[in-house]
Amino acid sequence: MPGFPFNIWSRIRSWFVAPDAHRSRLTKLISRVSVEFTACMMFHFIGSISPTPWANGIALTVLVYYTAKISGAHLNPAVTLTFCLLGHTHPIDALMYWVAQVTGCAAGALWIAGLVPGLNMRNAPSGEFQALSGCFTPAAALTPFQVFAWETVSTTCFIVPIFSVVWYTQHKNGYGNSGPLIVGLSLAANALACGRFTGASLNPARSLASPIVFQCPYPVYLYVVGELLGGILATLAVVPWYGISRSAWYRVPSFFFxxxxxxxxxxxxxxxxxxxxxxxxxxxxxxxxxxxxxxxxxxxxxxxxxxxxxxx
Structure with a gap:
C-alpha cells in the first residue's frame, strides 16, 4: 500500500491541527484528555519536588493558562465532578478526564522515581524523600475523621472560588485573563491554611498517584473520599448563585431550583x-x-x- 505510514501520520496530525469546527467529538475529546494528562503529569512532578504552597500555586496558575482554552483546565477529579454535577461536563467526558488526571499524576510520580536519587519504588519513602515523593503525611495527633474532614472542607474552599472566577471571567467585563491567577492563589491559600494538618492534597488524582508508584504510609481512602465529597459540597454552594448550565446533560427539575x-x-x-x-x-x-x-x-x-x- 503506497504511502501507508505517511497517510497514518497525516490522519493523526489532522486530529490535532484541523479547525475546531471540522473536528469530530472524538478528536476533540482526545485533545482535551491528552492536555489534561500532560498538565497533571507536570503539576504532580513540580508540586512534589517543591512541596510548598506557593510553588504549587504558581505551578497551577501556569498550567491553567496552558490548558484553559483546550480542556477547561480541570486538572483535578474533584473539579471535574463539580462541573459534571452542574451540567457543564458530560459524564463520559468526566470519566475520561478522571482517567487522564490519575494516570498523568502517576506518570509524574514515575518521573520523580527516575530523577531523584535515593527513591525506591519498592520501599516506603521516609524523611525528606517522603515529601519529594508526593506522599502526604497527616499530623500525628489527628484522628481519621479529622483527616477526612480537613480534606473535605479545604477542597470545598478551594473549588468554590474556581467556579466563581470562571463564571465572572466568562460573563462579566473587566476581569480579563485573571482567572488562572485566582485559581493558583486559591490553592496556595488553602494549602497554607491546612497544609500543616494533612499536607493539603486537595486533589484525588495526586492523592492516588504517589501510592500507585510508592508505598506511601497514609490512608489514601480518607483523602480521596474527602476530596470528592468536597467537590459535591462545592456544587451545592455555587448552585444557588450561578445555577445549572442551560445545556446540561440531564433534565433539571424546575421545582427544586x-x-x-x-x-x-x-x-x-x-x-x-x-x-x-x-x-x-x-x-x-x-x-x-x-x-x-x-x-x-x-x-x-x-x-x-x-x-x-x-x-x-
Missing part, C-alpha cells in the same frame, strides 16, 4: 431595564417603547412600533 431560576429572571429583567435607560438616552426612543419590546417584536418587521423607531 425554583429560587435559582427566579434569581436568574430578576437578573435578566435588571439587565433589560439597564438597556432601556441606555437606549432611551442615546437613540431617543419614544417613552412608550422599551428595549424588551424591541426584543419581543424583532421578528415582526411590519410592526408599527418598529416603524416608529425607524422614523426616529
Amino acid at each position: 425554583g429560587w435559582t431560576m427566579k434569581n436568574q429572571r430578576s437578573i435578566k429583567l435588571q439587565t433589560i431595564s439597564e438597556v432601556d435607560s441606555v437606549v432611551q438616552t442615546r437613540v431617543q426612543l419614544p417613552s412608550t417603547i422599551s428595549a424588551s419590546d424591541i426584543c419581543d417584536e424583532a421578528s415582526a418587521p411590519s410592526s408599527p412600533r418598529l416603524a416608529s423607531i425607524q422614523e426616529v
